[in-house]
Amino acid sequence: MISFLARRFIASIVVLLVASYLVYVLTCYSGDPLQDLEQTKLPNKQFLIDQRIAFLHLDVPPALRYFIWFGGILQGFVGNFSLGLTNGGQQVTAQLGTAVVSTLQLLSAATVIAIVVGLTIGIATALRQYTAFDYATTFVSFLFYSLPSFWLAVMLKQYLAIGFNNFLQDPVISPIVIAAIAVAMGIVWLGILGGSLRRRLTIFLISGAATAAVLLYLSATRWFDDPSLGIGVVGVLAIGLAVLVTALTAGLENRRALYSALTTAAIGIALYYPLQYVFPYASFGLIALLAFAAIGVGLLVGWLWGGFDRDVSMRGAAITAVLVGIVIAIDRFMRVWRIYTTSSYINNRPIATIGSGTPNLQGDFWVTGLDTFTHLALPTLAFTLASLAAYSRYTRASMLDVMNQDYIRTARSKGLNERTVVMRHAFRNALIPIVTIITLDFGALIGGAIVTEKVFGIQGMGALFQNALTVVDVNTVMGVFLVTGISAIVFNVIADVVYSSLDPRIRVSS
Structure with a gap:
């Protein structure tokens, strides 16, 4: 070596x-x-x-x-x-030195998001080859890939920045918009989950109704004026993330791994209120220290639950700890939203269209962090949409090539469940050509x-x-x-x- x-x-x-x-x-x-x-x-x-x-x-x-x-x-x-x-x-x-920091702030998050979402879309479309979901995803991916980046950026400025800032002046969602978004989300979940006609219709109705109910609640309570998640939503998300992480990394049949992730989520929920007393003194160093502590707690919980595959429990619990920590941090950022938007420097128009920060803005870690997010949201989204297609298509092609190999058929014939076949056998080998693209992109x-x-x-x-x-x-x-x-x-x-x-x-x- x-x-x-x-x-x-x-x-x-x-x-x-x-x-x-x-x-x-x-x-x-x-x-x-x-x-x-x-x-x-x-x-x-x-x-x-x-x-x-x-x-x-x-x-x-x-x-x-x-x-x-x-x-x-x-x-x-x-x-x-x-x-x-x-x-x-x-x-x-x-x-x-100044330029490198600005570039890393802009492109590192966009590249990571594009990779994660692109890999997910690529795996999903490979597993559902030649379906309506596959064709629709391919069309949308290449649509954004083929659009000129400057035109896409200008459209995002016009409709996401200026349009959303105008919406915040009176954040009430009209019934027509609620119905359109509900139908769109129903179609999206219908395409993702698939199944028989009855199953698809059920998914469409449930997801559409859930979306409409959430939007009605947000509009009626004027949630966008002073947004927050609260311990209830944080708890639901924490438990959901624990189940999702276990399903992807170990399988829900691995009870010790599931209990490890749920225990970690419960610890995160229990620390929700104590952390509110720590957050006013937050700095980058303190947040990094809390992140390492969360990983350590997850590893310890996974080790204590043990099981025949202790490493799997530790990995799942650590990932759950990080994700729950991110949810709690997002809730904290939301809590300073009103303070930020009512500042004289922002004047209730928070989504910025130019620059990487608001000049002369004063505030704590959360206010300045929120300011950085609002300035980088649009360029990050523009870069992500433009580079998403490449990752998704390369992943799809690599997964299809691997899924047709003899050892995949052997794994299935041995009785392994589909999650194990896809994540442990197929995806690991499909990553080899994708790693080349990812590392080259990070290098550039x-x-x-x-x-x-x-x-x-x-x-x-x-x-x-x-x-x-x-x-x-x-x-x-x-x-x-x-x-x-x-x-x-x-x-x-x-x-x-x-x-x-x-x-x-x-x-x-x-």
Whole structure:
């Protein structure tokens, strides 16, 4: 393993060095970094030009100037790491730090959501191949995939941001809208669950009626003015999540795993009110500490319940603990919704259409976190919808290929239930080609999304790279290239390691 990783590292470094040299030289010849100063009418124009020539070493040929830039990287071994200066004289590393944070905030959540939802849709459509659900899902996925990203972003601004903000002025849902949403949800659940005609009709009626009842309640109580879940809804969701996690990870017939998850959910419900006294002092560090504590409690509960497969109980209980913790955190964010929306900086229009935060907004961890969410909701949704189709279609194709293998038929003939066949045998092997796509996407994630960042006015890596190319800011271009290249190398190595863990026949060794 170590020798393999060492060889991959050395080969990747050589490729990165050659590529960086080519990119540097080509960028230098792509335009004139002095053009903005040459067109200015400032009285000290010549001084500014001479100054930029000096600190950017523009009097040195590009083929040799690269080694001056590379020398700043090598100085990192003695504590003076530098990627050079921008055309404006600022440190490139400072700009990269700000841009990387903005990009990770924007794209990491979108990518994770797209992967989880895409894998789920892919598995569901593979198991129900050539059904109406399969065709409808394929159509919707490719519809969003084929739409221009800038147009999709503008539509989300118009109908989700502006429309929802207008709705919040008088949050009463009309009967026509309630009926339309109820019918739509009935069709969705009908397609997902399927079955005989009688079963489908029952599902349609129950899901439609439940949706209509919830919407009527939300409208009558003006829930959107001051939303919250409360301990009742948190409790129902916690129990439901415990059952769902057990069904997916162990099967409901594994009673010890089910009891482990339910016990963990009960502990989360019992801690609901005590946590309300802790949340006013919340910070990122405290939330991270609580998350690790939740995982520890889940693992301990799973271990205590034990059973013939203790690891399964521990895993299910830990996942349940994290999910219940997320539900409780969401409830807390909802509790500061009214404080946030009535702020003079927000003025009852919380869903933002530009930027990554509200300037000068003051508040605690929950208010600032809610502000970040409202600013990133639309760009996250736009990026998720655009990338969802690829994950779902690759998963579907890989699952169909695996489900037709002999060992799947053997597993079924041995009497294993469908959940075990699908999740433990089929999905694990279907993940091998999908891992390649996921790791490559994560490697490219830090490079940003130029169009999405441009439409929503977010200064991430994509916007930084585009602006640097426009003004021929070579050092900034190289900074973005270096960060993106290193992340691609790291995630390629991670992909190789994951291959070996998914399939024992694959070995990453000499």
